[in-house]
Amino acid sequence: MQDLPVRLNTIFEEVRNARAELGPGRVLDVGADHGLLSLRCLEEDIATSVICTDINPKPASKSRLLLESNGFKDRSETLVTDGLNGVNIRSGDIIVIAGMGGLNIIDILARAIKDLDKDILSNIALILQPQKSMHLVRRFLAEQGFIFEIETVCKDRDIFYNVLRLRYRGYIQELDLRQLYYGPCILERRGSDALTDEYIEHLTQVFKIRSRGSSEIRKMLEGDLHAD
Ligand SMILES: C[S@@+](CC[C@H](N)C(=O)[O-])C[C@H]1O[C@@H](n2cnc3c(N)ncnc32)[C@H](O)[C@@H]1O
Numbered sequence: 001m002q003d004l005p006v007r008l009n010t011i012f013e014e015v016r017n018a019r020a021e022l023g024p025g026r027v028l029d030v031g032a033d034h035g036l037l038s039l040r041c042l043e044e045d046i047a048t049s050v051i052c053t054d055i056n057p058k059p060a061s062k063s064r065l066l067l068e069s070n071g072f073k074d075r076s077e078t079l080v081t082d083g084l085n086g087v088n089i090r091s092g093d094i095i096v097i098a099g100m101g102g103l104n105i106i107d108i109l110a111r112a113i114k115d116l117d118k119d120i121l122s123n124i125a126l127i128l129q130p131q132k133s134m135h136l137v138r139r140f141l142a143e144q145g146f147i148f149e150i151e152t153v154c155k156d157r158d159i160f161y162n163v164l165r166l167r168y169r170g171y172i173q174e175l176d177l178r179q180l181y182y183g184p185c186i187l188e189r190r191g192s193d194a195l196t197d198e199y200i201e202h203l204t205q206v207f208k209i210r211s212r213g214s215s216e217i218r219k220m221l222e223g224d225l226h227a228d
Helices: 006-022 036-043 057-069 102-113 134-143 177-182 184-188 194-213 215-221
Strands: 027-030 050-054 076-080 094-100 125-130 146-156 159-168
Touching (some): 006 094, 036 050, 102 125, 125 134, 134 159, 134 177, 159 194
Parallel strands (some): 027 050, 094 125
Antiparallel strands (some): 146 159
């Protein structure tokens, strides 16, 4: 079994945690590209089957080739599609969207869950690793009734990544500006592990720079925690 890079391994561990809660089911790997995450999920029986989607044909054929050459032709499907278009989401599904911008993730999820039955919604999990616009992703998810179960931070080749695991609970979690920008789970873990503290410090430095061009970030840093 090939070692996964730290970022993908952190995502995989959250898929494993979500699976332990949900029971058997599929993994929907959106923007799967290389397909390494889906392969590991099949190898470790974290997924009964996987659907890899990619908006571009080249990466889609990469993941198809990888899964088929590793003996998983019968348990995998690869689609060239935008997000989850054409995929019927079912109970037990774990939706993974990693390595994409936050606005793209919001767009994909908004379309996918718009008309989804609440019983199904309550029996799926989301594992997300946005590359940017984290506060917009958190705001969207909280407004849609998702609860942040965990946000894990990892550092891969000197870059921080955070991985969110969420379940739908159907009520709106009110997040103040600090929670939106830093993450509610990240703030709760402050002082309990060195990497989280290093990440919070890193974010604070980034926000100090970005506050010059954003009144919302300025407000947040000054301790006024309510969005306009
Ligand atoms: C940077 S790669 C990330 C690959 C993998 N998920 C990971 O985390 O390593 C992003 C992939 O998402 C695909 N992608 C971007 N927008 C998409 C969309 N709306 N629907 C499906 N795939 C998309 C790109 O073609 C690309 O293969």
